[in-house]
Amino acid sequence: MELINAFSVSLQAVWHDSGFFNFTMGNAIMILVGLVLLYLAIVKEFEPLLLGPIAFGCVLANFPNTGFMEDPGLMQAIHYGIANEIFPPLIFLGIGAMTDFGPLIARPSTLLLGAAAQIGVFVALVGAMLLGFNVQEAGAIGIIGGADGPTAIYLTIQMAPHLLGAIAVAAYSYMSLVPLIQPPVMKLLTTQKEREVVMEQLRPVTRFERLCFPIVSAILISLLLPPIASLLGMLMLGNIFRESGVMDRLSDTAQNSLCNIVTIFLATGTGLTMTAESFLVPQTLLIILLGLIAFIAGTAGGVIFGKIMCRVSGWKINPLIGSAGVSAVPMAARVSQVVGMKAKPGNYLLMHAMGPNVAGVIGTAVAAGTMLAMLK
Amino acid sequence: MSQPVTTNPFIIMLINMTVVFLVLIALGLVIRLIHVLDPTVKKEKAPEIAPAPVEEAAPVPELPNSYDGVEPEIVAVIAAAVASMGGGNLKVRAVHPVEREGWKQSGRLGR
Secondary structure (H helix, E strand, O other): OHHHHHHHHHHHHHHHHOHHHHOOHHHHHHHHHHHHHHHHHHOOOOOHHHHHHHHHHHHHHOOOOOOOOOOOOHHHHHHHHHHOOOHHHHHHHHHHHHOOOHHHHHOHHHHHHHHHOOHHHHHHHHHHHHOOOOHHHHHHHHHHHHOOHHHHHHHHHHHOHHHHHHHHHHHHHHHHOHHHHHHHHHHHHOOHHHHOOOOOOOOOOOHHHHHHHHHHHHHHHHHHOHHHHHHHHHHHHHHHHHHHOOOHHHHHHHHHHHHHHHHHHHHHHHHHOOOHHHHOOHHHHHHHHHHHHHHHHHHHHHHHHHHHHHHHOOOOOOHHHHHHHHOOOOHHHHHHHHHHHHHOOOOOOHHHHHHHHHHHHHHHHHHHHHHHHHHO | OOOOOOOOHHHHHHHHHHHHHHHHHHHHHHHHHHHHHOOOHHHHHHHHHOHHHHHHHOOHHHHHHHOOOOOHHHHHHHHHHHHHOOOOOOOOOOOOOOOOOOHHHHHHHHO
């Protein structure tokens, strides 16, 4: 009798501790959301390298009683790397090692396009505040318009960590949808004549310029905006690895193995924040809507400023490169190229669009820095 | 978290956009300054100009021997037309004017 009693008590304890007993409808919905995202990543190839681990992280986060965030272990270590802003600057190290600032150095005026496209960030910020989000939450939502995943995560963790899952998913999803979102806005705002503008070839950039740029800009921006010094500092360090010509091994590691390893942790950790309690709220839908508005406004801001520059320069700048100012490297630059080629076959805008594209990365980081300095 | 300076979204937008523009304009000025101060720019320009005439000079002496009485421009046009038909490694060795008239000539052109 005692044996049967002990057996049933133990079985009950196992059952009560199991995931099945504690499973909620919210968990089921979120696992379904994770699987849909996984489908989009694998079958539709929407930013698979990021959305894949985010999606599976979301599935993992919704198993009850795992103690991921309470007990020390891998999951907590991954979360620590996100919560303490360790991973985004490491990703920036890799991005710096991959980025060619040459087109930007050859035509510094394109920096203005990278600045103009940041209007999307602030349009979304205004929209979010009008919809009732507080100022920190609105700043974090706005940064989706910067189309820069690591910066969005970096800022959100500091301003509104409870919104991280929704903001990261919105940012990465829209980044993969850039080829669908941008062309209609670009065509709507430009005339056929503007789209046909052929741009002069860029001047060659010397090694001295390529090396001085990351050093001087890291010093300047870090002194101006200390909150983003780690982000910009790592970006420029990665670029020094690349341009120095004597640190090839470091450059190779930064842009390949290290970047891949950190991407796995960053993306999985972002997925782990997508628990039912934090994601299944009406705010999530608003964030996704505001993210779309941010992308459209950023694209429009870049193109409209491109039109102004086109007139001022005497029709030497094609306004289509303005849309690349929203970052999303190199996807947004490719969109400028494709739309330009459709308007005039043989008109290659890719290299010209890379200028505003990398300027957009710096612009988004600067926008994040000013918001951290002003709103945090 | 300390209290933000302002919570008016439009003022936040205005201030932040101004800062973003100012920082990126400053960065643009730095780029121009680096370009002006670049001590390597003159050294790198010199070898760029030097090899150009050498490449052009090579084919010139062959012209008068190979293409009797035909303008060099016409030869260039014919060579380009042949190349555009997918000639690959083809070499135009000689161009001779054909002095034929009448039905035979127009028959050839019509084909």
